[in-house]
Amino acid sequence: MFKSEQCSALLARSRACDRLQASAGSVSSSGFQREIITPTEILRWGPPPKRRGTSAHRLYVTGDTHIPADIQKLTSKRFPVQKEMTKSDYLIICGDFGGVWDGSNEEKHWIKWLKNKGFTTLFVDGNHENFEMLCSLPIVEFGNSYVHKVDEGIFHLMRGEIYTIDNKKIFTFGGAASHDKENRKEGRNWWREEMPSCDEYKRAEESLLKNDFSVDYIITHSAPESIQSKIAPAYEKNELTDFLESIKDKTIYNKWFFGHYHKDIICDEKHIGIFNEIIEL
Numbered sequence: 001m002f003k004s005e006q007c008s009a010l011l012a013r014s015r016a017c018d019r020l021q022a023s024a025g026s027v028s029s030s031g032f033q034r035e036i037i038t039p040t041e042i043l044r045w046g047p048p049p050k051r052r053g054t055s056a057h058r059l060y061v062t063g064d065t066h067i068p069a070d071i072q073k074l075t076s077k078r079f080p081v082q083k084e085m086t087k088s089d090y091l092i093i094c095g096d097f098g099g100v101w102d103g104s105n106e107e108k109h110w111i112k113w114l115k116n117k118g119f120t121t122l123f124v125d126g127n128h129e130n131f132e133m134l135c136s137l138p139i140v141e142f143g144n145s146y147v148h149k150v151d152e153g154i155f156h157l158m159r160g161e162i163y164t165i166d167n168k169k170i171f172t173f174g175g176a177a178s179h180d181k182e183n184r185k186e187g188r189n190w191w192r193e194e195m196p197s198c199d200e201y202k203r204a205e206e207s208l209l210k211n212d213f214s215v216d217y218i219i220t221h222s223a224p225e226s227i228q229s230k231i232a233p234a235y236e237k238n239e240l241t242d243f244l245e246s247i248k249d250k251t252i253y254n255k256w257f258f259g260h261y262h263k264d265i266i267c268d269e270k271h272i273g274i275f276n277e278i279i280e281l
């Protein structure tokens, strides 16, 4: 059970973007602190017009891409329906996007490759992201909320937001605890902001409360504790999986997708672990 007092113990950890950006001397890029963002700092992004003769965007979800390691699942051979998709259609990646990592030429190649795809790419953050780079990205409006813009048609869905696409409400909450962080170096290939801050937990609660704890879909990287303990017992329980368990208990939703465990697994009628599969919502 996630307890509010757990937050007290976490208060020393400032919110991911706020802490990183404070050191950079720039404006916070967090959606949570949107009140300090001026209109000129928000690059408005409107999705392209819908396809003629259609009334709905197509919406797909898949698992970690770990650019470049697992991006091949998005080739037209393995994801052929993309030939019929437009930038008005969306693919959501359930964390560990990996395309905001080191700014290398290889990374730029894959970002350009995605940018040139027919669909728009959306992702929640996982644990294998460069949060310093992620939090320095510009913020744009999207789906009645805000996203980080990686490039044209590539956007990061922030923690604790609820996005509306074709009247479907999608609650997103990235992050996970790395089980290999002992082998990683902070600021080079590991960031403590992989785990949410108190403000992000609060933001999530506030967003859900505003929506009467009712959404259509939940997209996360980690799974609720009761699910994680069943499908990946080697993964340790933590405050995030406890928090997600509390969200599971009090929220109404149709489906919940998560990617962290690198498994395609239908846990029950609502909870789906996804990795290589690409599922239409």
Ligand SMILES: [Fe+2]
Binding pocket: 064, 066, 095, 096, 126, 128, 259, 260, 262
């Ligand atoms: Fe992963």
